[in-house]
Amino acid sequence: MSHTELASQHCQPRKGKEHALDAAQIAALLQHLPGWQLSADGKAIVKDFKFADFHRTLGFINAVGFMANHEDHHPDLEAGYGHCHLLWSTHDVGGLSLNDFICAARVEALLAR
Numbered sequence: 583m584s585h586t587e588l589a590s591q592h593c594q595p596r597k598g599k600e601h602a603l604d605a606a607q608i609a610a611l612l613q614h615l616p617g618w619q620l621s622a623d624g625k626a627i628v629k630d631f632k633f634a635d636f637h638r639t640l641g642f643i644n645a646v647g648f649m650a651n652h653e654d655h656h657p658d659l660e661a662g663y664g665h666c667h668l669l670w671s672t673h674d675v676g677g678l679s680l681n682d683f684i685c686a687a688r689v690e691a692l693l694a695r
């Protein structure tokens with residue numbers, strides 16, 4: 583599944599272990615998401631984003647927040663002047679589901695130009 587195919591999908595309610603992706607599925611999906619990495623515990627995907635200044639960082643966070651609310655799937659984020667660390671994981675699954683990859687691809691689409 584390509585990056586644009588992923589980004590064109592919407593999150594679905596995914597609750598329970600049966601929605602957890604296995605290591606091979608995760609590795610295959612990560613290939614379409616440049617800069618995204620598996621977290622140390624293997625339960626999340628993470629990426630650091632850099633921006634020229636604070637207001638661009640906040641603009642990004644607001645755009646991600648709007649998308650996340652629309653998809654009813656929410657990231658962890660940490661930010662400061664010129665940077666934002668995003669983490670996607672599916673709490674209802676206890677690890678990674680397709681929702682995390684859809685949202686990561688949607689974040690990339692926000693930045694595409």
Ligand SMILES: C[C@H](O)[C@H](O)[C@H]1CNC2=NC(N)=NC(=O)C2=N1
Nearest residue numbers: 654655656657671672673674675
């Ligand atoms: C009821 C609601 O759809 C669920 O609580 C959603 C909300 N947003 C969510 N976000 C994330 N990251 N993981 C979830 O499991 C999750 N569940």
